[in-house]
Amino acid sequence: MIADLVLDVLNYVGIVAFAVSGALKAGEKGMDLLGFIVLGFSTALAGGIIRDVLLSRLPPVNITYLPYQLTAISASVATFVFYDKVSRHRDVVLYPDAVGLGAFAAIGADVAFRAGLNPLAVIAMAAITAAGGGVVRDVLAAEIPVVLRREVYATAAAIGGGIYMLLYYSLGRGPALLGTTAIVVALRLASLRYGWELPRVKNTA
Template sequence: MNLILELANYIGIIAFAISGSMKGIKKGMDLLGVLVLGFSTALGGGITADILLGIKPPTNLVYLPYPLTALIASFLTFLFYKIFANVGKPLLYADAIGLGAFTASGASLAYSIDPSPLLVIMIGTITAVGGGVIRDILSNEVPVILTREFYATAVIIGSGIYFLLRYEGESNYYDIIISFLITTVLRIIAMKLKWELPKVINT
């Protein structure tokens, strides 16, 4: 795997683990609950994608550096909650980087199994946002991606771009890097400009 993408993956795992752990702490969960939520947020999307693709056992459960990173980040968040509570924008940017990395890696994996545009976009999206959906469900909340923010949309666009670039020929890692960058940049711009998709306002 490309070194840049691997580094971004770790950034994403850490950012998502912190995000899930913070949610667990705010919900009053104990240490086990916080670890479960942090782990699920960081790795749940990749595990779900692997299951859908027939990869057994899922990579996130057998490649130990990934689950260890998620658990350590979750545990440290539990110990130093007050410090992480004051880390706002840096964590959001790390989340955006992780989103881009998971989008590119998920889309790449799906294409290597079957070059179907729907499969590539769906698996890229599930890999990137699936953990956040699991986090919100376990927290008894409506998943954020269904209610606000330009989040999953950036992932769908990034996955689609990966498919178009890869469809043109053999992978040379430029397709992965471009998908990663576009998803990340779109997410950062959306945060800065407060982009949201249209919705019906009940009056």
């Protein structure tokens, strides 16, 4: 189906952007080449791995499908080799990263929905697929995951999970995949542009 093809391309965009984000974090923390590869690989592919473990799709596609692995590792090594240049232009990566967020959310919702999960679990799987890798990256960097602290990121992916189901029932699977991706990307870019944040408590404790 055409939607699957389009999504497959966007998926690779996301793998590259997520791997770069993981590798940059490795550089920030003074890790060696192995650290770049592990953080790049994890940021790009761990969200899908966690999803597949929870849904008993084993071994996970992100472990068995060589093109995904090679893409993530190549992007990590390239970030290592051209570290200064990539590091200086890290804001540019935010755009393909948003594309990845949308594509991963759509794929995660699609997999969970077709596995027969309830709506809340579909939403959770969209968020885990898209933002789980970033959580693993930050845990390995001994930091509080940034997605739990600020910006509209995992939240955009979670909203995508809900949108997928609405579009699926109204327009079918193809429009659901592409529409979810487009709306999550738009939400993410708008949140960056306008500085949207989720509410937080006034910490008076």
